[in-house]
Amino acid sequence: MPFRLENVSYRYSDGTLALDSVSTNFVKGKRIAILGPNGSGKTTLLLHLNGILRPTSGRVYFEDSPLEYTSKSLLRLRRRVGYVFQDPNDQLFAPTVKQDVAFGPLNLGLPTDKVKESVSEALEIVGMSEYSDKPPHFLSLGQKKRIALAGVLAMHPEVLVMDEPTSNLDPRAAIRILRLLLQLNQKFGLTLILATHDVDTIPLFANKLCILSKGKIVLEGLPEETFSQTELIRSLDLRSPRIAHLFEILRRENHLPIDKQLPLTIGEARKEILRLLDSKNMIEKEGKSYIEARTRKVNHT
Amino acid sequence: MSLGHVHAQIDRYAYTNALTKNSPVTKIFFALSTLIICVTSPSPLVPIIVFLTTTTLLLRFAKIPVHFYWSLLVYPTTVVIASCLIIALFFGYGETLVAIVLPWFSWAVFKNGVTMSITTFFRVEGALSCLYFLVLTTSVTDILITLRRAHIPMILIEMSLLIYRYIFVFMEVAAQMYTAQKLRLGYSSWKKRIRSTALLAGNLFIRTLEQGERTFMAMNARGYDGNIRTLDDLPRPRMLSLMGIIFFDVILVFVAIMTMHSWVL
Numbered sequence: 001m002p003f004r005l006e007n008v009s010y011r012y013s014d015g016t017l018a019l020d021s022v023s024t025n026f027v028k029g030k031r032i033a034i035l036g037p038n039g040s041g042k043t044t045l046l047l048h049l050n051g052i053l054r055p056t057s058g059r060v061y062f063e064d065s066p067l068e069y070t071s072k073s074l075l076r077l078r079r080r081v082g083y084v085f086q087d088p089n090d091q092l093f094a095p096t097v098k099q100d101v102a103f104g105p106l107n108l109g110l111p112t113d114k115v116k117e118s119v120s121e122a123l124e125i126v127g128m129s130e131y132s133d134k135p136p137h138f139l140s141l142g143q144k145k146r147i148a149l150a151g152v153l154a155m156h157p158e159v160l161v162m163d164e165p166t167s168n169l170d171p172r173a174a175i176r177i178l179r180l181l182l183q184l185n186q187k188f189g190l191t192l193i194l195a196t197h198d199v200d201t202i203p204l205f206a207n208k209l210c211i212l213s214k215g216k217i218v219l220e221g222l223p224e225e226t227f228s229q230t231e232l233i234r235s236l237d238l239r240s241p242r243i244a245h246l247f248e249i250l251r252r253e254n255h256l257p258i259d260k261q262l263p264l265t266i267g268e269a270r271k272e273i274l275r276l277l278d279s280k281n282m283i284e285k286e287g288k289s290y291i292e293a294r295t296r297k298v299n300h301t
Numbered sequence: 302m303s304l305g306h307v308h309a310q311i312d313r314y315a316y317t318n319a320l321t322k323n324s325p326v327t328k329i330f331f332a333l334s335t336l337i338i339c340v341t342s343p344s345p346l347v348p349i350i351v352f353l354t355t356t357t358l359l360l361r362f363a364k365i366p367v368h369f370y371w372s373l374l375v376y377p378t379t380v381v382i383a384s385c386l387i388i389a390l391f392f393g394y395g396e397t398l399v400a401i402v403l404p405w406f407s408w409a410v411f412k413n414g415v416t417m418s419i420t421t422f423f424r425v426e427g428a429l430s431c432l433y434f435l436v437l438t439t440s441v442t443d444i445l446i447t448l449r450r451a452h453i454p455m456i457l458i459e460m461s462l463l464i465y466r467y468i469f470v471f472m473e474v475a476a477q478m479y480t481a482q483k484l485r486l487g488y489s490s491w492k493k494r495i496r497s498t499a500l501l502a503g504n505l506f507i508r509t510l511e512q513g514e515r516t517f518m519a520m521n522a523r524g525y526d527g528n529i530r531t532l533d534d535l536p537r538p539r540m541l542s543l544m545g546i547i548f549f550d551v552i553l554v555f556v557a558i559m560t561m562h563s564w565v566l
Contacts, residue, residue, distance in 0.1 A: 052518055075524050083522040089470050090515040093463060094531070095442040102532040107524035115532060135316060135442070137309075137469035151523065 001064065002028050002081075002159050002191055003049060008058035009215075010044055018044040020215035021058060026208075028158075031185050031192040033202045033223070036212035037237040042163070042195035043086070045212065049161050049193065050074075050081040079108055082157035086164040088136075088144035097123070097139075097147050098132040104155040122154035123147075126180060142173030149180070159191040160184065166198050174198075178205050200241045203227070203264035211236065224261045243269045309469070310369065315440040318363040324538035325443035331546045332435035338553045339427040344560035345420050347553050348427030354549070355430040363438045373433060374426075381425045389418035441465045446533055459529045467512065475505055 003026040010019040018041045026032050036042045047053040048060050051067055051074045060067045062077060085091045094100035101122055105115040123129045126146040136144055145165070152160065165181065166174035182205050184190045196202065202209060202223055209226045211219040213236045219226050227233065227240045230248055239245065244262040247269065251258040256276060263269040315321075320328065332355075339351045359365045393414025400409035435444075441461075449458050478501050482488065487497035517525075 047518075050522055052522055071526070075526070078522060078524050083519075085515070085519050085522075087515075090512070091519040093466050093516050093520065094529075095440070095445070095462060095466055099442060099531050103520075103525075103530070104523040106530035106532065107526060112532070112534075116534065119532070133316065133321075135312070135440075135469075136466070137473075138313070138316070155523065 002026055002062060003193075004061040004064070005048070006059045006061065008045075008048060008055045008060060010041075010048065010053060011056045018215055019048075019055070022212075022215070022217050023058075024210060024217055024220060026159075026191065026193055028191055029185070029189050030208050031182070031206050032194070032208045032210065033206035034193065034195045034210045034212055035197060035199065035202060035238065036195075037197065040212045041215040042197075042212055044215075046083070046161050046163055046193065046195050049159070050078050050083045052083070075107075079155055080157055081159045081161060082152035082155055084145075084148050084152050084160070084162040084165070086167060088141070088148040091148045091151065092136040092144060094136075096133055096135050097128065100136065100147060101132075101151045101154050104151055108155060118154040118156070119150075122150040125153060125184070126150045140173075142169050142176070145169065145173070145177060146180075149177070153184070157190070159193065161193045163195050164197075165194055166196065166201055174201065181205060197238075199227075199239060200243075203241055203268075211238070213237075224264060227264055228260065228262055230262075241265075247272065307373070309472075311373075311436055312441070312469075314363075314365055314369070314437045318365060318438050320358075320363045320438040321440070322536060323438075323542070324536045325439050325447045326535075326538040327542045327546070328439045329435065329444065329447055330538075330543065332431045332439075334546065334550050335553070336428055336431040338550060338557065339431060340424050342424065342553075342557040343420070344557065344563075345423035346560050347557045348420075348423035350553065350556065351427040352423070352430045355427075355434045359430075359434055359437060363434075365437050370433070370437075374429065377429055378426065381422055385418040385422045388421060389415045392417060443535060446531055446535055449531070450533070455528070462529065462531075463516075467509070467516075470512070471505060471509065474508055475501065478504060 005022050005024050007021040007023055008019055009017065009021050011017050020041075022041075022045065034042050034045060044053065048055060051060075051069060054069055062081070067073075067077065092100050094103060098119055101119045102115050105118045110118070120129065120132070123132055126149055128143060128146050128150060131139065131143065131147070136147065139147065149162070160181070162181070165177050169177065178201055181192055181194070185192050185205075192205070194206075206223050209220065209223045210217050211226065211233070218236065219229065219232065227244050230240055230244075233240055240248070240262070241264045243266065244264050247258050247262045250256045257279070258272065258276070263272045335351050335355070339348050342348060356370070359370060360367055390410060391414070393411025396412045397409040398412055398415065401407065445458050445462055445465075449455070482497045482501065486493070487500075488494045
């Protein structure tokens with residue numbers, strides 16, 4: 001179990017309580033999405049995971065030992081827990097792509113050959129090899145994000161923490177990053193912890209969802225289960241994925257016999273629609289349309 | 302073309318020109334040694350040779366477009382011409398070329414004033430071409446890594462590295478702020494212009510502080526321990542090119558000595 005948070009609270013120096021005794025577990029190899037409206041404390045929570053912020057009270061455990069904040073143990077932690085910042089301009093400081101990606105491995109004290117190997121490998125993974133000698137200001141935002149990711153991957157972390165991986169990206173770049181992350185999880189067993197408010201993409205990658213509101217975790221579990229609690233989600237200034245919303249309306253307004261667990265992705269929706277059509281055909285074969293009867297009944301009232 | 306745009310262009314060529322694969326040591330050595338000989342040469346002949354050589358190298362070998370190189374030369378050259386005219390018309394002593402003597406006013410153009418003006422003009426143009434050679438063929442990254450090898454204090458190199466990178470970030474931020482202000486009529490009168498400029502500068506300053514804090518955090522997240530390490534994998538200087546440059550420099554010095562006394566109008 002990589003991370004366990006025990007009553008973690010964090011108060012910024014201006015007095016705002018950004019985290020209010022958060023307790024949770026992040027299991028190894030999982031793909032965890034942290035969802036919350038703006039200002040709910042997502043970034044603050046993430047910054048605790050590789051020791052950049054130190055909880056005002058409470059404790060963070062990594063592999064069952066509490067984090068220590070000496071520079072030596074932080075260095076050890078940061079080798080294993082990579083953090084990708086939301087704005088790649090915060091992270092990319094070196095004059096060329098290659099130099100930036102090499103920064104982490106060089107700090108680990110690896111020999112030059114090893115560093116070069118890690119750099120080219122990381123750039124290969126994110127598909128940016130041909131840009132290695134370019135300065136970051138020549139690149140688009142999507143490309144910069146991938147370089148920022150490569151800079152962390154070059155350190156061979158076991159856990160990847162990423163703040164808003166898809167924010168401000170065009171749909172293609174967003175999908176590309178998500179696919180990449182999914183691959184990293186499936187191929188290399190990287191634990192993913194991603195903060196986002198892009199609800200539609202969560203079901204595409206996450207197998208655990210934590211919903212954060214006003215510094216507290218209010219809901220956590222499988223995305224399908226969590227998103228089915230539509231009333232609660234709406235009360236938190238969030239929404240369910242569009243597809244789930246559509247099926248919820250179909251169930252409520254048109255009384256279609258839809259599963260209790262709403263479909264969240266296009267694939268799931270397709271399955272559910274086919275299932276509905278199938279059962280409708282069955283009913284029609286028996287001579288009466290179940291659904292039509294239901295709708296007529298609704299129209300009468 | 303705005304100034305920021307020209308800088309961005311120079312930077313782009315520094316990373317994309319046809320000489321990027323050559324060792325920065327060679328390029329820096331060529332530019333600096335030639336520059337020194339050029340500005341110390343007593344006759345305009347050496348600067349002319351330097352100018353023609355570096356220009357040829359830039360246009361033929363580094364493949365910098367003529368029009369861009371030309372546009373870089375035009376602005377400084379106009380200033381240089383103006384300064385040289387002043388030198389020619391108001392400096393010097395001894396033998397005169399033209400003299401106007403009136404009871405209440407006298408003015409003369411001296412021979413050695415004109416000589417000095419012509420020499421100055423070519424020295425500056427020659428030196429300009431050397432510096433353009435350096436900035437158009439060698440990226441800041443390469444220059445910094447070379448300086449590090451030359452044991453320039455780390456603090457200077459690290460600061461230049463960060464400043465260089467964030468100049469481009471803040472140029473973008475400033476441009477956005479400027480547009481946002483302009484769209485809300487921030488520059489519609491002289492008074493508003495002053496006020497908007499002050500606000501922009503102040504805001505930009507605050508942004509730099511915030512950026513610094515975030516970048517420091519991000520560097521820490523990747524194990525920063527107070528030293529910025531860079532990957533040193535520059536191409537080695539080729540002995541042949543270095544010898545060639547030394548040979549060229551020797552010829553220049555020789556020409557400079559030969560023409561030392563013969564060059565007078």
